Amino acid sequence: MNAEPILPDLVSASPDETHQLGVRLGRLLEPGHVVGLVGELGAGKTALAAGVAEGMGVGPEVYVSSPTFTLINEYPGRFPLVHADFYRLEDPEDLAEIGLLDYYRGDVACIVEWFDRFPGAAPLEHLRVTLVVTGAATRRMGLAAAGERHRRLGQAWGGYA
Numbered sequence: 001m002n003a004e005p006i007l008p009d010l011v012s013a014s015p016d017e018t019h020q021l022g023v024r025l026g027r028l029l030e031p032g033h034v035v036g037l038v039g040e041l042g043a044g045k046t047a048l049a050a051g052v053a054e055g056m057g058v059g060p061e062v063y064v065s066s067p068t069f070t071l072i073n074e075y076p077g078r079f080p081l082v083h084a085d086f087y088r089l090e091d092p093e094d095l096a097e098i099g100l101l102d103y104y105r106g107d108v109a110c111i112v113e114w115f116d117r118f119p120g121a122a123p124l125e126h127l128r129v130t131l132v133v134t135g136a137a138t139r140r141m142g143l144a145a146a147g148e149r150h151r152r153l154g155q156a157w158g159g160y161a
Contacts, residue, residue, distance in 0.1 A: 003128050003144035006154040010141040018044040018131075018139055022051020025157045029056060029109040031079050033153060034123050036115025039131030044139050045113045048131070049083055052111050056081050066113060071098050079107060086114040092121040122146070127154050 012018040025035070029052065037045040050064040056077030058064065067073040067085045075081045082103045086095075095101055095118065103110050104123045115128060122128075125147030132140045143158060145151035 003126070003146040004151070006143040006145055006151065006158060006160065008158075010143070010158055012044070012139040012141065014137045015044065015047050018047045019051040019054075021141070021157075022048040022053075023055035024051075026052035026055020026077075026081075028153055028156050029081075031107040031109060033109045033150065034104055034126040035109070035111045036122065036126050036128045037111065037113045037131065038116045038128060040133065043131040043133050045131060048129070048141075049111050049113065053077065053081055053083070056109065072100065072103075074108075079109070082108045082110045084110065084112045086112065086117040089117065092118040095121050125150050127157075 010021060012021055035052070037048060039045055046066040053062070053064045053075050056075070058075045058077045058081065062075055064075065064083065067083055068087050071085060071088070073083045075083065084100055089095070115122065126145070127150040128144045130142040130144070132142065134140050143154040145154045
C-alpha cells in the first residue's frame, strides 16, 4: 500500500519543539500504530521519538536513546512502545531475525528510525514522517500515511482532523 501525503507539513523551530511534537503524537498512539521516521543524521528522529515516549507515559527516569546498536528498545507506557533503528541493518531479512515483524502485529506501538532503508518491508499500514533540516535548529516534517487508520492519526497529529 502506497503512503499518501498529508498536507501541510509540520514545522519545528527547535529541538524542544520537535520533542513537543513527539509528545503530541505519543498521546495519540494506539496499539498497532507504526510510525516510520526518515531523515539524515541529526535531523531530529531521536528527539521526536523521545517525545513520543513521553507522550505515551514513559517516565522521566527512563532514558530514551536511539537504538542504533541494540536495534530495538521497548519502553513501558500506557502500553508498550517499541523503538527500532534500521541504520546498521544490511538486509530486510534482518527484520524478521530481530523480531520486528512480530511487533508490527502486536499490541504495541512502533516507532522506527531509518524506516526508508527497507521500503519493501514496511507494514501495509503506517505513518511515515520525513524530517528535513531547514536550518541550524529548524525542521520540516512531511507526513505520509498508508491506510485509513494511519491517515487519521497523521491528520489528528497535524491538527487537520
